[in-house]
Amino acid sequence: IAINDVYDLANLPRLQTFLTKLDTKPSAVILAGDFLSPSTLSSIDGGRGMVATLRATGVSHVSLGNHEQDIRLDQLHHRLSELSKSA
Numbered sequence: 001i002a003i004n005d006v007y008d009l010a011n012l013p014r015l016q017t018f019l020t021k022l023d024t025k026p027s028a029v030i031l032a033g034d035f036l037s038p039s040t041l042s043s044i045d046g047g048r049g050m051v052a053t054l055r056a057t058g059v060s061h062v063s064l065g066n067h068e069q070d071i072r073l074d075q076l077h078h079r080l081s082e083l084s085k086s087a
Helices: 009-020 042-045 048-057 066-070 073-083
Strands: 030-032 061-063
Touching: 009 048, 042 048, 048 073
Parallel strands: 030 061
Antiparallel strands: none
């Protein structure tokens, strides 16, 4: 499963519902860019809320998009580290 450009946390519960209704668990759930920004929440918390929600939703892989440069590099490193931790 691949998604991209998640700017609003409100969209992720629908993804989680979809994933739970699948007969077979996907081998990967990929968010292909723009996973931290330009989310309004991420502009306030540096992506903490988005990372927590992505992990809870079951996103297994992300790639960097052009909007990930909107947050400070040290914050991006922290968020990537948090994403790579096992749930």
